Structures are given as C-alpha cells and as structure tokens.
Amino acid sequence: MDDDVTDFGMRIPYLIRQVNHALSQRLDRALKPYSLTQAQLSALAILGHQHPAPSSGAELSQRSGVTPPSMSAALADLAGRGLVRRTPHPTHGRIVEVGITSAGRKLLREVQVATKAAEERDMGGLDAAQQEQLRDLLRTMMRNLDLYLPREEK
Amino acid sequence: MDDDVTDFGMRIPYLIRQVNHALSQRLDRALKPYSLTQAQLSALAILGHQHPAPSSGAELSQRSGVTPPSMSAALADLAGRGLVRRTPHPTHGRIVEVGITSAGRKLLREVQVATKAAEERDMGGLDAAQQEQLRDLLRTMMRNLDLYLPREEK
C-alpha cells in the first residue's frame, strides 16, 4: 500500500533517463569517428537547418540545452576545425555571430546520414503511429518544461 | 522535399535528450542538499526496494545504466558515509555484496519524498492517461534496446 514509494522504476523520469542514456551512448559512438560531441552536432544542425539564420552562442546554447560555457568551448573547437565561422561583430559589439561553413555543412550531411541509420534501428520497435504518439507526448513535455521547441513547420 | 535531413528537431532521440536534460538538471538540483548523484540514488533505490535483495556492484551498475567503474566509485562513497554496507564475501570470493543500512533507508525515504514533489510538478502537464501512454512507450523502447526492465508487479 505504501509502495507509493516503491514505484521508483516506474517513474517516467527514470524511464526517460534510461532510454536517453542508451540512445545517447549509441549516438556518441556514432559520432566518435567525426570527433563531434552532441553539443557540437546540435550546433551544426541548428546552424545548418535554420534557413539563413546564423545565431549567437547564447541562442545556440539555449536551443541545444547546454550552458553557455559548454557551447562556447564546443564552438571554439568547431571554429578551429573550420566547421563554423565566428564573426566578432554584426553591428553589435558583444555578440559573436556564428555561421556554418561549407565544410561544416558537408560534414553535417555525412553525420546525419550515418546517425539516421542507427536511429532507425533503435526506433525500430515502435511502429509509425507509436512514434508519432511518443513525439507528441515529448513535445508536450517540452512545452511544459519551458524548453525551446523547434517550430512544427512541415 | 529533401528536408528529410531537416527534421532534426523532430527526431525522437533529440526530443528525449532535451526532456531528459531538463528533468535531469532538476533532479540534480533536488539531490544536491543530500550530496547524492543520480547513480547513487539509483543504487539506494534498488537496494531499498528490492524486497530483501542485496546485489552485487555489477548488477547495480547494469540496472542503473552506468558502467561498473562508475557504480564502484558511487558505492565507495556511499559506504564511506554509512549508507550502504559492503560485505566482501558472501561465500563467493570475488563478489562484493552490497546492502542498504538503516541510515541509508532513512535517507532514501527523505529524498524520495523530496523528489516526488518536484516530479509531480514537472509531469503536471500530462494527464493520467497521457502519463500511462508515455510510460508504456518508454517501456517498449527499453525492451527494444535490451535495457533492464523492473518487473511490472502491481
């Protein structure tokens, strides 16, 4: 009756943590040959897909779910490898605008093809309807948690 | 059309990562006053709830989703604080059996009450049916990913 407290393994945050951990490890492994961290992939993906939307480090860190220092370090590395370009001032002195380079775009394509395959394997146990359901639930949670949500835009 | 590759923000692993990150950060914050890591909480929870089932470090690491070295370090700290007991040999020489102490059990209760409140706040945006749906989907994913699943047992 008081196993109210015994349901630990059934709590959603616990389940999410487990699933994320497994997926995350697989992603890291897939990313290793490219020497990219998840934060770096996230930054490249945002820069590569957001129409012609270059961003500031602050914005990238927020959308990627990492702290500004983490993103700062990630970008410094990417810039050193010529995958992104940091232009010190747009017209505003303290913002550093970040944009993806063509080399970055090329790498992004490669990585996305590689990770997509692995992902489909991992998601294979869910049919299309279930995946859609899961996506909706997670997006609802993101809204509730005040996380940045990429627009639905078909 | 080829935004096949543009759907990054809609991919389930990405969504899971974002949600987990937010929940994880909140849990860490809630755990901070108790100086517990998530791996340590997981270990205490397993030891505290598994009927009278003490476990080996290997088993705890597997169920907690961390590597054996991580769990080893976590347990060493817990043992140093008197929250778990490590008895070097059950009848078997190389296994270290781990059991929770009464102090550990007491702390576990406290922490679970504290985290439960925060969790309910975080999950508040989903109604009971949605939570059940999400739980089912995540459990299905765990099975597909070959993760350890706590038995359903009502």
Add this chain to the structure above:
DNA sequence: TAAGATTGAGTCCTCAATCTTC
C-alpha cells in the same frame, strides 16, 4: 579463461566568477 571490482587517464559537462560592451 572468464567474471567482478577497481584504478588511472581523459572528456564533457556544470557552476561561479570575470571581462567587455550596450
């Protein structure tokens, strides 16, 4: 040989503090 536990090296992250510019 194989399995459990541990140690050591390396990485990515967070937090707190600082520097700069509006």
Add this chain to the structure above:
DNA sequence: GAAGATTGAGGACTCAATCTTA
C-alpha cells in the same frame, strides 16, 4: 546595471587496463 562570452575549478562519467578469484 544587464547581457553575451569566456576562463578556471570541480564533478561524474567513460574507456582501457589491471588485479583477483572461481
């Protein structure tokens, strides 16, 4: 003063390697 970017210190985790015992 407030916001963006960065630096420095500290923590938790992983991987690879080692030690020990069945």
